Amino acid sequence: MARRAKEPSTKSEESAESVSARALRPTLDLAEQVYDQLAHGEIPRMRLPLRTKQNIAFQMREGVWKLGRALGTRSARKKDGALMLLRTFYLVDFIGEMARAGKTSTLRELYYISEGWEEGKFHSEDESNLLIEDLEVLCTRLREDFRLHPEENGASVIGDLTLRERNRKGIAKKINCRDDVGDGGYALPFNVEREKIELLSTGAKFIIAIECGGMVDRLAENGFDEQHDALLVHLKGQPARSTRRFLKRLNEEMKLPVVVFTDGDPWSFRIFASVAYGAIKTAHLSQYLATPSAEFLGVTPSDIENYDLPSDKLSDVDIRALQAELTDPRFQTAEWRAEIELMLKNGKKAEQQSLAKYGLNYVTEKYLPEKLTEMGIL
Template sequence: MATDTTNQSEAVAREQLLDLAAEFYDQFADGAVPSMQIPTRTKSNIEYDEDAEVWVYGDRHSTRSAKTVSGAKKLLKAIYVIDFLSTQLDEDRSSTLRELYYLSESWDHEIAQFSDQNESNQLIEDLEIVSDVSREDFHMRPEESGATLMGPLQLREQTRRGERDIHCQKDVGEGGYQIPNNPDTIEFLDNDADFVLCVETGGMRDRLVENGFDDEYNTIIVHLKGQPARATRRITRRLHDELDLPVVVFTDGDPWSYRIFASVAYGSIKSAHLSEYLATPDAQYIGIQPTDIVEYDLPTDPLSDSDINALENELEDPRFQDDFWTTEIEHQLDIGKKAEQQALAARGLDFVTDEYLPSRLDEMGVI
């Protein structure tokens, strides 16, 4: 089933790419200057979609037009990338974002070559937006993310050697099941899970697994590995939607970790065009709060100037406009401190699994 869906997605991806290239040629034929409109990817151009319950791009656009030298160069590069991606799909091959950057060195026109990887990454994002197709369906991969999950879940994955059934506790080591680049190739077969716990750091993820938290509370532990990769956010969304599992996000208590939660729950500014596909609007925050720092007398670090600036920006960020976040962020600015989730170890190695998480999960109605 997953294979048929994947093949259909790839066929649509190639058709959309070729249609986009055809638009440029049609513009030429009609005597118009070729152009391509892209939503402005800034905080000021995201808005809440009431139906999807996620943050998406608004109406502001920028134009890539051949009227300027800069615009013409960008369109030329887009044509080269479209040609490369359509050939890649034809041949059923894949490549990484890093490889695309280096591949451009071999292109005939020096002008079509990328100056740095940020430029090639941004162009892939542009093509995703205008074609309404994700880069995974273009067969584009990021560098290895290494994010994993562990828990009472049986799944079937597609590999080049055929299908493989895996139980994400019984058939994996302590490191867990590594999430593939395109989680839509996975089929969920069975599960005994009660909820999904997304964890920011590897150290805390290992503590939970060592203490048997996944067994005791029937939870699927997803390691976010810092700012989560798209594959991690996608599988989290699927676990919630398809298995009807609550999702909670456990992070450090600092502004950068709040943004990690925001990317899981609300969608990120950079990939707002995929929020309905990646974000999990019902996800709840269970990470370290400024009130926890005071209540549990946790070891802390002082807020740096960049931390303070980030917190102040979050007070203006539309994704954080509710009473909970406003109160907590203002409290953090008042106390001038931040804390890591591992700071809970100051109260004992088992405190996080025996007291902190069970208490919070019970208060939230998850267990």
């Protein structure tokens, strides 16, 4: 749906204002539609694809889960719907203003900007984020086209990857993510598109995307990246769009396989799903953000048993999350069902770092080599 990244070349020739104006074209149509409805005595309403678990569908061609065809109606009959319609037009105004002034805004700033929108004021940042995603869907654009971006999130990359980043001042810098950075690695900016980051070369054979910072440090300290020619990417819990987009670019442009290494709990399965299959809330962007070939390395429920890892009891919330996953279309493979059911049966979850039970080198010398060999990566 979103076209922006596919036509980066048109960008430089246009003024910022006209880019925004073009991006917002569909909102004008919406205004027209709402106006006509009001003038004809009809209750204003618009239709949008539902971004729910029930409305994602697997796209064979791209190998990702995308939005399905089910539409929901946003109607002014109810207060929530009426407010969201009203806010849409406040937001359109605000984007226009930013374009004229050559500014951009963080998502959080937008939330505070809405203080001046009287009735339209957002009550939580969730509301403003949802509306921006709605606008992305409506206009088939990315939020950056609306001059809106998240705060820098700084997910980091460690390993032999050379790229060229154009910094805030417009200066292009060549960076090797192992030799030119400190212990923290290379911090990803929110924008990882081609005009910002050019991928040059790599000596890595695969990417290992890791949930927790502690585990990234362990692998780096043990020299795992150099020993096995791996690129370490820190997911920082649920990965930001930029992290997922960056993984996808590495996968596609550098032909690097991606494995995902997380805790062994129901939430980590969702982290993997958003990397590999696409997230439900951003299903309209799945073809940009999802890496269908990514594989789940562990910790799997079977690993907890096979490696006899120290574990915690599943909480009620964990159990509900697992049961929800059983009805999640993205987990409807025999392997996933078996693992989820195994976890429910054993009632156990474990952290990545529980591997330290067998010593600090165990994860790099035994666990990962075994698993990676099994997966055919090593």
